Amino acid sequence: MKGLKNLRFPKLRLKRAGESAGREFVKARMSDAIDILAWSVFGRISNRVAKSFNLDKAIARAGLAIYPRVYATRMLFFTLIAVLGGLVAESILILFEGNIVVLIAATILIMLTPIAVFAYYLLYPSLKVGGRVKSVDHELPFFAAYLTTMAYSGVAPEKVIEVAAEQRVFKGVRDEARRIIRDIRIFGKDPLSAIDSIAAQHPSSIFRDFMLGLTATARSGGDIRHYLETKTAELFRRRTEDLRILADRVGIFVQLFVSVNLVMGLAMYAFFIVSSVLPIGGFGLPMFIMFTLFIQPMLSLLILLMVDSLMPKDPIWDKTIYGYLFLSTAAAVGAGLTLFIVSGGYEVLAGIAPTSRHFYAVLASMAFSLVALSIGGVRAYSIKRRIERDLSAQLANFLRDLTEVRKTGLSIEKCFQVLTSREYGVLTPVIKRVAGSISIGMDITKAVRKALRGVQNWLVLVVFRFLVDAIEYGGATPLVLDNLSRFASELTAIYDELKRRLKTYIAIPYIGAILLSTVSLMLLGMMAQVLASTIGGGGGIGGQAVVGGLMVRLTITERDLFTIALVASIGSLVNSWLMGLMSGKLKDLTILSGFTHSILLAVVALASSITSFNIYILPLLVK
Numbered sequence: 001m002k003g004l005k006n007l008r009f010p011k012l013r014l015k016r017a018g019e020s021a022g023r024e025f026v027k028a029r030m031s032d033a034i035d036i037l038a039w040s041v042f043g044r045i046s047n048r049v050a051k052s053f054n055l056d057k058a059i060a061r062a063g064l065a066i067y068p069r070v071y072a073t074r075m076l077f078f079t080l081i082a083v084l085g086g087l088v089a090e091s092i093l094i095l096f097e098g099n100i101v102v103l104i105a106a107t108i109l110i111m112l113t114p115i116a117v118f119a120y121y122l123l124y125p126s127l128k129v130g131g132r133v134k135s136v137d138h139e140l141p142f143f144a145a146y147l148t149t150m151a152y153s154g155v156a157p158e159k160v161i162e163v164a165a166e167q168r169v170f171k172g173v174r175d176e177a178r179r180i181i182r183d184i185r186i187f188g189k190d191p192l193s194a195i196d197s198i199a200a201q202h203p204s205s206i207f208r209d210f211m212l213g214l215t216a217t218a219r220s221g222g223d224i225r226h227y228l229e230t231k232t233a234e235l236f237r238r239r240t241e242d243l244r245i246l247a248d249r250v251g252i253f254v255q256l257f258v259s260v261n262l263v264m265g266l267a268m269y270a271f272f273i274v275s276s277v278l279p280i281g282g283f284g285l286p287m288f289i290m291f292t293l294f295i296q297p298m299l300s301l302l303i304l305l306m307v308d309s310l311m312p313k314d315p316i317w318d319k320t321i322y323g324y325l326f327l328s329t330a331a332a333v334g335a336g337l338t339l340f341i342v343s344g345g346y347e348v349l350a351g352i353a354p355t356s357r358h359f360y361a362v363l364a365s366m367a368f369s370l371v372a373l374s375i376g377g378v379r380a381y382s383i384k385r386r387i388e389r390d391l392s393a394q395l396a397n398f399l400r401d402l403t404e405v406r407k408t409g410l411s412i413e414k415c416f417q418v419l420t421s422r423e424y425g426v427l428t429p430v431i432k433r434v435a436g437s438i439s440i441g442m443d444i445t446k447a448v449r450k451a452l453r454g455v456q457n458w459l460v461l462v463v464f465r466f467l468v469d470a471i472e473y474g475g476a477t478p479l480v481l482d483n484l485s486r487f488a489s490e491l492t493a494i495y496d497e498l499k500r501r502l503k504t505y506i507a508i509p510y511i512g513a514i515l516l517s518t519v520s521l522m523l524l525g526m527m528a529q530v531l532a533s534t535i536g537g538g539g540g541i542g543g544q545a546v547v548g549g550l551m552v553r554l555t556i557t558e559r560d561l562f563t564i565a566l567v568a569s570i571g572s573l574v575n576s577w578l579m580g581l582m583s584g585k586l587k588d589l590t591i592l593s594g595f596t597h598s599i600l601l602a603v604v605a606l607a608s609s610i611t612s613f614n615i616y617i618l619p620l621l622v623k
Contacts, residue, residue, distance in 0.1 A: 035070055038077035046072040053122060061203045062128035063179065075121035082117045086110035133204045135172025140207055141239045142462055143173045144232040145487040147214075149466050151225045152480045153473045157214060158191035163469065169461045176207070192218060210235070236490045240497060247501035250307055250586070254505045257303045257582055258512040261575050265296055269520045269568060285563060292571030300578040304585070311589055328376025336369030354562040356618055360610065363569055367606040370577045370598065377595030381584075384592060386426075392492035394425040395463055399485035407478045412471055413438045427460070445472045463488050495589070502586045509579035513601045517572035517608040521565055525616025528561055558620070565617045569609035576605035 039046070046069040050056060056068040064071070093106050143164065150160045164170060165177035176198060183194035192215045199211035210231055217227045272288035340346060345361035348354055401422065405415045417435045424431060430451050437447035448468050452461065463484070470480045580601040584594020 034077070035074060038073040039070065041080070042073040042076045043069075046070070046076075049076065055125070058125035058129075060201050061132075062125040063132055063175070064125060064128060071121075075118065078121070079114050079118045082114040086113055129203045132172065132175075132202075136176060136202075136204050136207045137242075139170050139173045140204075140210065141232065141235040142487075143170060144210065144228065144235050145483075146466055146469075148225070148228040148232050149470050149480055149484055149487075150473060151228050152477070152483060153470050155469075155473045157218065157224065158195075161191070161195070167465065169458065169465050176202070206235070206238070232487075236487075236494070240494055243494060243498045244501065246310060247498060250310060250502060251505055253303055253307045253310070254508055254582065254586065257300065257307075257579075258508050260299045260303065261296065261579060262512040262516055265516055265571075265575065266519055266523070268296075270523055285560065285567070288564065289567050292567050293574065296571060297574055297578060300575055304578065304582055304591075307582070307585060308591065311585070324376035324380040326376070328373055328379075331375075332369045332373035335372045336365050339368050340365035348566075354559060354566075356613070359562065359566055359569075359613055362566060363573065363606060363609060366570055366573055367602050370573070370602045374577075374580075374595040374599045374602075377592050378599070381588075381590070381592035381595060384590070391426060391457065392459060392488075392495065394427050395460060396485065396489045396492055398424045398427055398431070399463065399467075399481065399488050403478060403481040403485050406481055413444050416444070430460075499587075499589065502589075505586050506583050509583045509597075510601065510604075513572075513576035513579045513605055514608060517569070517576060517605040518612050520568040520572055521609060521612035521616050524561070524565055524568060525612075525620070528617070528620050561617065561620060565613060569613065572609060573602060573605045576601040 042049075049072040050068040053072075055071055059066060059068050059071060090107060090110050093103055146164070147157060147160050150163075151157070161177045161180055164173060165181045167174055170177075179198050180191075180194045183189045183197060184191060187194075189197065195211055195215050199208045199215075202208045202211075213227065213231065214224070217224055268291055269288075272285075272291065340362070343361035343365060345358060345365050348358050348362060352358075398419065401419055402415055405418055406412065410418065416431060416438060420428075420432050420435045422428075433451035434444070434447045437450055438444055442450070445468050448464055448471075452464055466484050466487075467481075470484065577598045580596075580598030581591050581594035583597040583601075585591050587593055587597075
């Protein structure tokens with residue numbers, strides 16, 4: 001249970017809060033100064049620019065708190081800064097740079113920079129719209145369940161929205177609630193009109209329909225509880241269907257991930273291996289290194305981040321466990337360099353004739369670094385796993401038991417004391433702390449809030465937040481508790497359904513990693529064996545052949561063969577490690593889980609590369 005709590009340092013937090021407020025004040029003053037300067041330069045044409053690009057509509061949909069004409073002047077001002085900076089840089093290059101190729105490349109980059117700045121400001125509202133929609137759509141079923149729970153407790157929807165504006169368990173919904181409260185308190189709108197004005201221009205059609213239906217039901221005198229009950233069930237069904245579609249979409253990205261690492265990887269390996277042998281073509285070992293160690297890993301990381309962006313994100317998560325990653329990263333760098341030096345791998349860079357010992361040393365150093373880097377992630381995930389193991393099921397069991405005990409007529413305070421004798425996994429200490437606080441006379445709502453201090457699991461906070469508010473506003477009747485229990489079970493079912501659908505893709509990265517680490521060296525060995533079998537060899541592995549009607553020399557030195565094999569093996573090792581991260585993301589919806597798979601795949605890739613090197617490459621080096 002220690003993992004559920006963070007150390008609390010009130011004085012340090014107060015100091016940091018003051019420093020943060022000071023930074024925000026300075027940042028706001030600097031932003032105001034820039035806006036004043038930009039307005040003095042472009043204020044006259046700002047209205048025309050804002051209308052030309054429909055900035056007023058884009059900013060309203062994005063929920064940005066800025067006047068469209070001010071945004072237009074800021075956009076033009078920073079574009080002008082980019083143009084002036086580019087002219088200065090171009091002048092310096094003309095005066096001091098003599099290489100025409102570098103000058104042309106730099107000129108193109110300088111010309112594109114203002115365009116990129118202007119395009120960024122045009123696209124930024126659209127990017128914010130996407131984030132606003134995603135955040136609200138993810139939280140809306142839970143917020144609807146919260147509204148339903150409060151409605152059964154006799155609380156009006158506008159009061160619930162006022163409470164939601166201060167809830168840290170919500171993020172997207174909290175921002176929308178704050179906008180509604182702003183319209184009520186600052187612009188003097190009545191609650192229903194404020195809800196209508198925010199919902200009518202909201203980019204999420206689901207949120208818009210839900211909130212406008214709520215206000216229409218309230219104005220017509222309809223049954224709000226029935227409306228909320230029906231819409232909440234509909235939103236949960238829709239959320240489940242969305243997760244089914246999400247699982248299929250993630251499957252496409254997984255196939256793309258494997259294609260980049262396996263199909264395209266092996267194809268490019270073959271291309272660069274052949275181009276390293278041929279005396280024509282302009283490609284060779286430097287381009288092979290660039291693709292294997294930089295381009296391919298960057299593409300893999302990009303796809304991994306895209307998959308991560310598709311997954312549902314909780315507004316609250318424990319950031320302290322990621323400190324292990326920073327520690328393990330520093331340890332990995334130190335351990336890898338130490339092994340690289342002690343084992344003699346550095347001799348490859350010193351120009352000494354390479355041997356199989358150098359191959360093993362360099363590859364082992366790289367693998368050891370990746371494993372050491374993963375240990376922090378494994379430790380962090382073990383903490384997270386220990387906290388959240390069966391947490392959803394235990395939470396649903398607790399709420400069901402609480403409902404049944406409450407139906408016997410016992411008070412809610414007595415119900416908590418009765419349930420302390422039952423086992424609910426990691427929730428048991430929380431329940432016991434609540435019962436202990438109640439036994440000394442503390443109010444139950446305060447007791448629950450005190451027991452949850454330091455808890456970073458979003459699902460627990462959401463459910464107990466619902467429970468506390470149900471107790472505070474309506475006494476937590478059996479009907480309210482029954483609804484809360486049902487909602488908690490539905491929340492659990494949603495995530496279990498997503499995990500079940502994604503598990504079918506877990507084996508794909510394993511297959512891809514094994515093939516990548518094996519086939520690349522096998523392909524290189526077969527190419528070298530073909531060259532070794534040609535006549536007229538000498539000065540290396542190779543011979544003469546007719547290419548396009550011309551007799552050309554096809555040759556590769558033993559050092560080049562060793563270098564190509566080493567680069568291919570390191571590339572397959574790094575990309576296999578990245579495939580492990582993808583496996584963890586698919587299995588448990590978190591990249592932290594992938595570090596365990598990364599260790600396994602790094603070991604598998606190391607063993608496969610060494611075995612393939614001994615079979616296909618080493619016999620050619622010791623001839």
